[in-house]
Amino acid sequence: xxxxxxxxxxxxxxxxxxxxxxxxxxxxxxxxxxxxxxxxxxxxxxxxxxxxxxxxxxxxxxxxxxxxxxxxxxxxxxxxxxxxxxxxxxxxxxxxxxxxxxxxxxxxxxxxxxxxxxxxxxxxxxxxxxxxxxxxxxxxxxxxxxxxxxxxxxxxxxxxxxxxxxxxxxxxxxxxxxxxxxxxxxxxxxxxxxxxxxx
Numbered sequence: 479x480x481x482x483x484x485x486x487x488x489x490x491x492x493x494x495x496x497x498x499x500x501x502x503x504x505x506x507x508x509x510x511x512x513x514x515x516x517x518x519x520x521x522x523x524x525x526x527x528x529x530x531x532x533x534x535x536x537x538x539x540x541x542x543x544x545x546x547x548x549x550x551x552x553x554x555x556x557x558x559x560x561x562x563x564x565x566x567x568x569x570x571x572x573x574x575x576x577x578x579x580x581x582x583x584x585x586x587x588x589x590x591x592x593x594x595x596x597x598x599x600x601x602x603x604x605x606x607x608x609x610x611x612x613x614x615x616x617x618x619x620x621x622x623x624x625x626x627x628x629x630x631x632x633x634x635x636x637x638x639x640x641x642x643x644x645x646x647x648x649x650x651x652x653x654x655x656x657x658x659x660x661x662x663x664x665x666x667x668x669x670x671x672x673x674x675x676x677x
Contacts, residue, residue: 523652523669524662528630530649536628540597540620543604548618551648556593557670557677558644562625562637565602574641575612577660584664591646591677592667597625632656643670646677 535550542548550558559578563571578594585592594615598604599622609617622637629637632655639656641663654663 524659524666525643525652525654526632528650528653530645530651533628533630533650535644535648535650536624538597538620538624538628540618543617543619548616550595550618550644553593553595553616554648555646555677557591557646557674558593558595560595560597560642560644561640562597562599562622562629564600565598565604567605567608571638572608575608575615577641577658577663578615579612581660581664581667585667585671588671591671599625629653643667646674 537549540548540550550560559581561571561574561578563574567575575594575596582589582592582594594612596612596615596617598617598619601619604617626637629640629642629650630653631637631640632653635656641654641658642650643652643654643666645651652666
């Protein structure tokens with residue numbers, strides 16, 4: 479019996495050896511395939527990430543359109559897309575209002591986690607057409623000097639040129655460039671909403 483069973487031992491040993499080699503080689507082969515075929519790029523955000531410790535949310539002595547106190551902190555618990563412009567709202571201002579509305583809608587069932595905010599930098603009356611068209615936007619008045627002391631702008635730009643994101647805890651965390659690509663903003667927003675467990 480022992481003589482008949484001995485030839486099977488090398489077969490078992492060689493099968494075990496191949497199994498060990500496969501386990502060792504598979505991760506290396508997979509990494510080469512991923513690197514040379516899939517060719518991943520660096521994970522980056524389109525918007526500029528901001529360190530919220532450098533830009534704590536201030537008390538702006540802000541007011542709603544009817545003159546009642548209304549600070550941005552009253553919206554804590556929600557993601558906020560923020561823009562700044564005077565009440566006259568030139569073409570670039572209207573474009574940002576449109577982008578914020580559409581970006582929120584692209585989130586489908588998650589859209590209620592996002593609020594839109596327009597910080598209005600003067601006391602002029604708003605166009606009633608804008609109020610109707612962008613119903614749901616939070617129209618808040620505050621002094622431009624106080625806003626500019628808080629929000630960082632890129633070199634050679636103004637705070638009015640940018641869209642900003644504020645997280646549900648009230649942290650200013652992202653700024654978008656002048657004339658930003660809304661499709662790239664959407665990708666950032668999709669990621670933020672997907673991975674966030676707050677708001």
